[in-house]
Amino acid sequence: MSIQVDHVTKRFGTFTVLNDVNLHVQSGELIALLGPSGCGKTTLLRILAGLERPDQGRIFLQGAEVTNQRITERQVGFVFQHYALFRHMTVADNVAFGLTVKPRAQRPSAARIQEKVRELLTLVQLQAMADRYPSQLSGGQRQRVALARALAVEPKLLLLDEPFGALDAKVRKELRRWLRRLHDELHITGILVTHDQEEALEVADRVVVMHQGNIEQIGTPDEVYENPATPFVYQFLGDVNVFHGRVSHGHVGKAEHHIASSEVESLSDEHEVTFVRPHDLELSLDRTTPAQLEATVQFINGAGARVHLELESKDSAEMIAVELTRERYRELKLQPGDVVFLYPKQLQVFRVPTT
Amino acid sequence: MNIILKQPSVLPGFSLALGFTLFYFCLIVLIPLSGLFVKTSGLSWDQFWNVITDPRAVASYKLTFGASLVGALINGVFGSIIAWVLVRYHFPGRSVVDALVDLPFALPTAVAGITLTSIYASNGWIGRYLEPLGIQVAFTPLGVLVALTFIGLPFVVRTVQPVLQDLDREVEEAATTLGANRWQTFWAVVVPELWPALLTGIAMAFARAVGEYGSVIFIAGNMPMKSEITPLLIMTKLEQYDYAGATALGVVMLVVSFVLALIINLLQWWSSARHMNQ
Numbered sequence: 001m002s003i004q005v006d007h008v009t010k011r012f013g014t015f016t017v018l019n020d021v022n023l024h025v026q027s028g029e030l031i032a033l034l035g036p037s038g039c040g041k042t043t044l045l046r047i048l049a050g051l052e053r054p055d056q057g058r059i060f061l062q063g064a065e066v067t068n069q070r071i072t073e074r075q076v077g078f079v080f081q082h083y084a085l086f087r088h089m090t091v092a093d094n095v096a097f098g099l100t101v102k103p104r105a106q107r108p109s110a111a112r113i114q115e116k117v118r119e120l121l122t123l124v125q126l127q128a129m130a131d132r133y134p135s136q137l138s139g140g141q142r143q144r145v146a147l148a149r150a151l152a153v154e155p156k157l158l159l160l161d162e163p164f165g166a167l168d169a170k171v172r173k174e175l176r177r178w179l180r181r182l183h184d185e186l187h188i189t190g191i192l193v194t195h196d197q198e199e200a201l202e203v204a205d206r207v208v209v210m211h212q213g214n215i216e217q218i219g220t221p222d223e224v225y226e227n228p229a230t231p232f233v234y235q236f237l238g239d240v241n242v243f244h245g246r247v248s249h250g251h252v253g254k255a256e257h258h259i260a261s262s263e264v265e266s267l268s269d270e271h272e273v274t275f276v277r278p279h280d281l282e283l284s285l286d287r288t289t290p291a292q293l294e295a296t297v298q299f300i301n302g303a304g305a306r307v308h309l310e311l312e313s314k315d316s317a318e319m320i321a322v323e324l325t326r327e328r329y330r331e332l333k334l335q336p337g338d339v340v341f342l343y344p345k346q347l348q349v350f351r352v353p354t355t
Numbered sequence: 356m357n358i359i360l361k362q363p364s365v366l367p368g369f370s371l372a373l374g375f376t377l378f379y380f381c382l383i384v385l386i387p388l389s390g391l392f393v394k395t396s397g398l399s400w401d402q403f404w405n406v407i408t409d410p411r412a413v414a415s416y417k418l419t420f421g422a423s424l425v426g427a428l429i430n431g432v433f434g435s436i437i438a439w440v441l442v443r444y445h446f447p448g449r450s451v452v453d454a455l456v457d458l459p460f461a462l463p464t465a466v467a468g469i470t471l472t473s474i475y476a477s478n479g480w481i482g483r484y485l486e487p488l489g490i491q492v493a494f495t496p497l498g499v500l501v502a503l504t505f506i507g508l509p510f511v512v513r514t515v516q517p518v519l520q521d522l523d524r525e526v527e528e529a530a531t532t533l534g535a536n537r538w539q540t541f542w543a544v545v546v547p548e549l550w551p552a553l554l555t556g557i558a559m560a561f562a563r564a565v566g567e568y569g570s571v572i573f574i575a576g577n578m579p580m581k582s583e584i585t586p587l588l589i590m591t592k593l594e595q596y597d598y599a600g601a602t603a604l605g606v607v608m609l610v611v612s613f614v615l616a617l618i619i620n621l622l623q624w625w626s627s628a629r630h631m632n633q
Contacts, residue, residue: 051528071531078532084525088547098533101543146529153534 001062001075001156001189002027003048008057010043017043018054019213027062030183030190032204034197036236039210041193045159048191049078061157074157077150081162083142085134091145092117092130098153120148123182140171147179151186158190164199172196176203197237201225209233231350234275241281241320243274273350279306279323280346283332292341295320297334311340391609394602406603415585418496420611422584423564426503427511431557434511435549441512442519460509464569471502472574494576499584502570507560514556515549522548551627558619565612 005023009016018040025031033041046052048059050071058067066074085094095117099108108116121127124144134142143163150158163179164172180203183190194200200207201221209216209224209232217229228234235242284292295311298319307329309322320342324332334340395403406412441453459467475482475492482493492498522545530540568586575582585608592601 049532051532072534072536076532078529080525080529082523082525084523084529086526086530086544086547097530097535097543101530101533101535101539149529149533 002060003157003189003191004060004063005044005048006058006060008044008047008054008059010040010047010052010054016213018047021057021213021215023208023215023218025189025191027189028187029205030180030192030203032200032207033191033193033210034195034200034207034236035210036195038212040213041195041210042161044210045161045191045193048157049076049159050074051078075153075155077153077155077158079143079146079150079158079160079163081165083134083139083146083166085142085146085149087134090131090133091121091126091137094134094145095120095148095152097149116152120152123151124148138171139167140175143167143175147182156189158188160190160192162193162195165194165196172199179203201237209236211236228275228348231273231275231352234348234350239278239321239323241276241278243276273352274347275350276344276347278308278321280344281320281322282343282345283309283322283324283328283334283340284343285332285338285340287341289343292343293320295340295342297336297338297340300334300336302329309334311342314339388609391602391605394598395606397599398603402599403603406600407607411579411583412585412588412604412607414580415583415588416607416611418499418582419565419585419608422496422500422503423561423567426500426507426564427557427561429504430507430511430560431553434508434556434560435515435553437508438512438515438519442516456512457509459506464506464567465573467505468502468570468573471498471505471570475501475574493574494578494582496575496582498574498576499571499582502574503564503567506567506570507564510559510563511553511556514552514559518549518552547626551623554619554623554626558616558623561619562612562616565608 003023003025005021008018008021010018021040021044023044033044035041043052047054050066050069054067058065060066061074086097089097092114096113099113099116102108107113117130118127121130124147126141126144126148129137129141129145134145137145147163160179164175167175176199179192192200192203201224204221206218207221207224208218211230211232217224217233219227224233225237228237234240287294294314296314297309298312299310301308305326307324307326309324311320311322312318313320322342332340398406437456441449441456472479472493474480475485475498477483477486477491477493479493482491485492490497492501526544526548527540530544535543566586568584568590571584572587575584575587577583577587585604589601589604592598592604
């Protein structure tokens with residue numbers, strides 16, 4: 001089901017949660033709404049489900065306006081962060097709920113409902129748990145039950161509100177891969193709300209980055225990661241080194257820059273901020289060009305696929321994070337206290353208002 | 356089979372706490388109650404049977420337990436509605452209404468009885484409009500019901516309210532997104548969650564009503580065989596120095612109340628154990 005969000009604004013009291021938001025989602029896409037808490041992503045999801053009404057703007061599902069339509073008419077499946085299972089019902093009864101509450105004329109026979117429940121529980125790999133109560137399941141299992149329950153009514157659109165937010169890291173990783181495979185099998189339009197950038201980038205076809213009620217950027221995971229449109233997106237999508245100050249000689253976008261840190265030379269009301277990802281910084285033990293920044297190694301964390309270093313800049317005493325491959329780290333034979341020279345392979349400069 | 360009373364635990368105090376609990380329970384509850392049975396045993400079995408099956412006594416049991424049960428059920432319905440409104444809606448004066456709920460609890464029962472009587476008497480505020488309709492409340496069994504409903508209300512509201520407060524709204528929203536209408540959501544999702552608390556509230560309102568004396572005697576009219584409650588009958592026997600007869604009736608009330616409380620507890624245990632077992 002395609003979705004069109006048209007100039008939607010929502011306020012709670014004087015606080016604007018969504019500020020004139022526009023979004024188009026194609027049928028069959030899996031979209032991630034990504035942003036920090038309070039950015040309006042959950043509110044947007046609830047508006048799509050019909051759990052909230054927008055103050056202004058319109059919502060179209062499959063080309064038809066549904067702004068004032070009731071939830072039950074929208075054929076939308078909703079998965080809650082804290083599962084919202086019916087705890088006095090067994091797993092099977094939970095999954096069957098959407099079918100048993102249908103009006104008698106549309107309700108499948110009891111045998112058909114049973115069969116459908118079995119199919120769905122097989123899909124979420126919980127066949128053996130049918131007669132258990134939710135309190136007897138783990139968090140990951142509960143969320144799979146919630147998903148099966150939402151899928152039982154064959155929704156055209158699946159909305160997931162931080163579905164893995166309450167689970168521990170390992171289960172979360174497993175479940176989001178499983179969700180991706182499930183989406184590829186079912187071809188159902190899906191919108192996933194998350195504050196976890198890794199989750200959004202891994203699962204979604206397209207990522208919508210939100211901040212303070214506005215959409216900052218919409219794009220594929222590659223696009224938003226490689227070409228962040230705003231400083232916020234750059235910072236939110238991964239670790240970043242921020243150098244306040246300008247890049248001399250005005251050669252923005254080329255590789256020959258001297259990073260003069262912390263010296264805001266600009267007198268206008270805007271200044272330039274340079275963003276560099278930790279893995280885009282090249283280290284060398286000797287100064288090869290005069291444009292390099294001198295720093296001292298403070299801390300080395302060698303756990304993981306990449307080695308994380310913390311350096312202290314010589315000019316400004318600011319901390320700089322660097323990520324090296326293991327090979328490069330071994331080549332350099334770095335020790336805490338060593339003096340190194342930094343060189344950005346890739347950087348991005350934004351002009352921001354001076355505060 | 357070994358019964359393990361004490362389980363090893365890092366938190367001390369089990370023996371002391373259990374000992375004190377039993378001691379206190381004996382002092383406050385068991386000793387006075389056994390006194391009741393001891394006093395009654397002054398009667399022979401035949402005398403005892405005659406006292407408790409006296410038609411006047413039987414009529415009073417019917418009224419006491421019947422009106423208490425109906426009153427508790429009425430409170431079950433309307434108390435739940437009041438609790439729902441107090442939890443779910445914000446309106447001016449909400450905290451005042453919330454405080455007023457406790458009034459039947461705090462008011463001296465005699466004051467409540469006199470007030471209700473003056474309102475429902477045939478020349479009272481409400482009684483004067485019910486009179487032409489042929490409904491007489493004061494000095495009839497209906498008056499007893501009104502008084503017993505009045506005093507039981509806080510029990511239901513105060514037991515249901517916290518459960519409603521904790522009730523996850525997402526569960527209701529989930530039911531709605533699955534296509535359930537308001538009515539289906541209420542019966543299939545909300546009521547099962549409230550059920551144990553509601554039963555407790557009804558049981559407490561019932562227990563309170565069975566023992567109620569002060570507010571009822573003013574409005575009941577106390578006509579033997581018609582609007583006389585068992586506590587009043589006990590009082591009458593005491594005034595005639597018929598202590599054994601009074602305690603015999605007390606024993607009947609005690610046993611019936613105990614059996615009813617047990618049944619309600621079992622119901623409650625059964626309804627909450629179903630989904631709480633780990």
